[in-house]
Amino acid sequence: MSLKSSFAIVLRALRCKRKLSQRDFGDTSRTFLSKLEGARSSLTLDKLQQVSQRLELSPLTLLTLTLSQETGKPAADLIHDLRSEIEGLECDGGVPGLENAVHCITTRKPHEPQASQAQQTQPYFPVP
Numbered sequence: 001m002s003l004k005s006s007f008a009i010v011l012r013a014l015r016c017k018r019k020l021s022q023r024d025f026g027d028t029s030r031t032f033l034s035k036l037e038g039a040r041s042s043l044t045l046d047k048l049q050q051v052s053q054r055l056e057l058s059p060l061t062l063l064t065l066t067l068s069q070e071t072g073k074p075a076a077d078l079i080h081d082l083r084s085e086i087e088g089l090e091c092d093g094g095v096p097g098l099e100n101a102v103h104c105i106t107t108r109k110p111h112e113p114q115a116s117q118a119q120q121t122q123p124y125f126p127v128p
Contacts, residue, residue: 001069001070002039002070003066003067003070004039004040004041004042005039005070006066006067006069006070007036007039007043007062007066007069008036008037008038008039009069010062010065010066010069011033011036011037011051011062012037014055014057014062014065015037015055018055018056020054020055022034024054025050025051025054027050027054028047028050028051028054032047036051045059048062048063064078064079064082
């Protein structure tokens with residue numbers, strides 16, 4: 001299954017779960033949403049953020065659910081892989097310019113609230 005198709009399935013499912021119509025996405029045209037839900041278009045990172053906010057989710061959650069749909073892998077496994085990759089980057093000396101981002105992700109404790117608005121686009125998912 002393609003990423004577009006997976007995203008389309010996830011977007012439709014979440015929109016229905018939240019009981020939102022396409023009109024409820026005021027800053028995103030119904031035509032564009034229809035194309036997204038029909039797997040006929042892709043979205044930019046800015047549009048991903050807008051759609052995610054309207055769904056009351058982080059972009060990372062939306063992407064994780066999309067990748068889970070595409071690969072058939074449970075979201076929890078993808079989150080575990082993500083954590084391992086980020087910890088691996090930190091063990092290798094980090095990434096210049098991203099020290100704070102990597103450090104924040106690897107040092108937060110389970111169920112610790114997010115400190116700022118900026119971190120809300122990088123949610124913490126505890127590993128079961």
